[in-house]
Amino acid sequence: MADAARAFPTDVSQQTGLTGFDEALAVVAQNSQKTREQRKVADESIEALRKTGFMRALLPARWGGLEMRPQDFFRAQVQVAEADMSTAWAGGIIAVHPFQIALMDERAQHDVFADNPDTYVSSSYNPVGAKVEQVDGGVMLSGRWGWSSGSEHCTWALLGGVVAGEGYRTFLVPRSDYEIEDTWFSMGLQGTGSNDVVIAEPVFVPDYRSHKQVDGFNGVHNQESALYDLPWAQVFIRVVSSASIGAVKHALSLFMENSANSSTDATKMQNDPDITRRLAEVRNLVSEVESVMYANFDAMMDLLEAGKTIPIEDRVLYRYQASLVIEKMIKAVDLLFDVAGGRSVFTGSPIQQLWNDVHIGRAHVANNPVGFGRNLGGVMLGGENKDMFI
Template sequence: MSQAALETGNMSSINVAPVLKLIEKNAPEGKENRQIPNSSIEALREQGFFRMLLPKKYGGYECTPQEFFRSAIDIAERDMSTAWAGGIIAVHAYQLAIMPPQAAEEVYADTPDTLISSSYNPAGAKVKTVDGGFELSGRWGWSSGSGHCSWTLLGGVITDHPDGIHYRTFLLPRSDYEIEETWFPMGLHATGSNDIVIDEPVFVPEHRTHIQMDGFNCVHHQENPMYSIPWAQLFIRVVSSPSIGAAKHALRLFIENATSSSTDPTRLAGDPDVTVRVAKAATLIDETEAIIFRNFDEMLDKVNKGEEIPMIDRVKYRYQASLVIERMMEAVDLIFDVAGGRSVYDGSPIQSIWHDIHIARAHVANNPVGFARNYGGIQLSGESTDLFV
């Protein structure tokens, strides 16, 4: 790590406001090319967004989760795809911080701005235990932002290990995998969520793996107690909280259109159906956002006191995170239904947001059914059935 890189870690806060206009301006280009424009990524890199959760000893800022997700929501209010893919890339700094230290030392040896993508679904993975590590091959989908990254994190289930069958994440450099262009979606176009492909097995050393149970047990190697917050609690929100910013954007567009496009700007203000819809949408957004930050306030308070976060709370937080997309879908649906005839045309900004939020619901982390069962079960004296909480 260079001295210059280490010195950047002295900064304590990040402000993404200077790049938000650029992100909004670049959104149509990203949608057309199905990838975040390079200029948006570079602007976020220069502002330090990707280092917010990185430990200072690697050149990061160790910002709190609250600061990080506030920035992500602000970005999403300009473009949900940029917040989705950018947030996923940025949150990996947190996972590197809780993996064996040698992994982070390798990844951030030259610069703290190294970018990492991921695909955690192990369905297409083939893993073989070998001396000193593992051989890995297969195919992984939905690797958001992968075209901008020089490393990736891939999920796999190990079936031939002395410790028994278990799940791990494997960290690989760009030279070990190919990116196949498969991303032709109905929404979240610019996330560039293409496939990662490894045809021939590659070697992954032990220290570049993250054991699921270590994440569950909050094992880490950092002085800052913030890293005792469960890894899952960070990741699940990078695929849900962008919808809050997107819903804010949709509501703003609706209000601007309602007050400027009509020959009688007061007409909609006197329509009780429309006013009730606006009130409900605004309140859904406000309540959902408040819960996210309250939960992180509670988690950070616990770990700063050296206390464990109770399992029932971890399960509750997990369930509440899974509800974010459905609530933001409801908020956007409320106003989209009365947004007027122009909203049905391709290119309508509010329609693009509608598609983005509904496509985000397809992510497994945003399906609340199983998480509701788990939360209800643990309240009735059952055991948690989820290791990613």
């Protein structure tokens, strides 16, 4: 991507303190095709991000983590997505899990991170395929979980399930207790490696390796930093939408670069009211979703660092705003793709791949705004919040 064509110049290395981040982005970009073809993030890309500290961004300092401000973490993830959306999606999800594990029992944190702060954990939170039986000291867990992004890079998994008479929990399971089935054949985000996790025969999961949804909602943890007072949901929901922002930035830069290098007289595009209007709208949509995201985290962290709590009404609003990101980015990438030219229809077109990636991101349940909008409207009219994942 030519520097002159970049519509959103940034320097995440200076903003976050991540070491060698620009070099890592180059590795991610160089391996984007390999990532797509092998249907999982290239090992070289994961290793390059590891060296910067990105994978430990949200890990507590006492386990060797950076305890990075969420604003900076998401700025970094967005820029990874400019290099490759699949890498940002899967890598971001892996990197966000230390935050949830930091909210769990001290013994669970020790099991995962005591020997290696770069231990990687995947997840699948959908409880539909899970079977949970309570026994003394824990549960017997079995089932099938889909969409476990980055799972082949990981030695633990966070798996959702419902405990009878109690409700939803996330269970932390070591790699020795589950199998990964290669099921990820998709039209977009091919490189996320979002395969199935399978536990055919029930395995024992001690209670201390589980996280109750109500504890995540109430902010229960044993960390010193105010970072972990941040509701877990507010962190996770952003990691499955923010990669689309970087993908649209990439698409816009590609469009501008192609226009600059086109054999067509460039002034024709500069004077084309439809093209110029589309570019302005895309630029504004990206600015809008980024501004809202960073403002929300600024507001939440200011309250938490002052020893205050985040009002439920704000949490409901922020949840809804996060769910709108993909839809706005779909609108943005559609505006570009519609006028990207005849070559964009051929298989292998870079802008077509980005179009597919952004659209596939909408399939994640967290990116469907309908229920979250209804909840927000109900709360605004004096009703009770109906969402525990805010």
